[in-house]
Amino acid sequence: MGVVNAAITGLFDLLLAPFGWSAWAGLVFISLLTGAVLLTVFRYTSNQRGIRATKDQIISHLLEVLLYRDDVRVVLRAQARLARDNLRYLGHALVPLAFMIVPVGFLLVQTDLRYGLRPLAAGEKAIVAVELGPGVDLDEVSLSASPGIEVETLPLRIPTLQEVDWRVKAVAPGKQELRISVGGEEFVKEIRVGMSGGRVSRARVSGGVWAQFLHPGEPPIPRDAGAKSVTVSYPSAEMELLGWRVHWVWPWLLISMAFGYALKGPLRVQV
Secondary structure (H helix, E strand, O other), X not given: XXXXXXXXHHHHHHHHHHHOOOHHHHHHHHHHHHHHHHHHHHHHHOOHXXXXXXXXXXXXXXXXXHHOOOOHHHHHHHHHHHHHHHHHHHHHHHHHHHHHHHHHHXXXXXXXXXXXXXXXXOOOEEEEEEEEOOOOOHXXXXXXXXOOEEEOOOOEEEHHHOEEXXXXXXXXXXXXXXXXXXXXXXXXXXXXXXXXXXXXXXXXXXXXXXXXXXXXXOOOOOHHHOEEEEXXXXXXXXXXXXXXXXXXXXXXXXXXXXXXXXXXOOOOOOO
């Protein structure tokens, strides 16, 4: 999974590099990509002839209801057939929806990696939490940081969670490092301060396909390091939409739907 994440993350870095100047520009591009990819998947995994025929049947039943609205028997029969064809239409969509799960999952995770959180501002504080593997001694864990980060507290050990926490303070802008040592084995967690654009990786994790899928921003923690994850409590990022501060998912959803509707004709997709 680490190799797959690295390849996909690198591809997204390349595609989004021209849009580092604006979160909105990047999100609009991702929305266009989403609409185009999902329509293409839908076209080649669905029964396009069946969908077209079913839609024609639905329209004919609607017209039947309008034209014979004074005939109760005809209207009831048309409504029953309308319900049947709607179920048939939904059935045609199930197969392409199953194929869409994987690309949508990667799109959501990669987009959240860039627009879900914001870097720490200079002077801002955060909690660093190190979750350890079973049986690892909490007293054997230590944390140090590059000059742009100040470790403000002694370690807080939580045996019930097998976790050690610190409070850190951002001092200087840039891509900083947290160095975690567990029983003499050391690894690094990236922490960003005052940088606009780019990835903001909340957690670096070890092993587990699902955990790595959800946190693709950094390579997996080495298995012999004794830690399951290192998490930084970055603040959430928001986007301004018509005077409202919203999570990126809502504009992405609306813009992707708009692009999907606009592209279904040129791509000759029946939906």
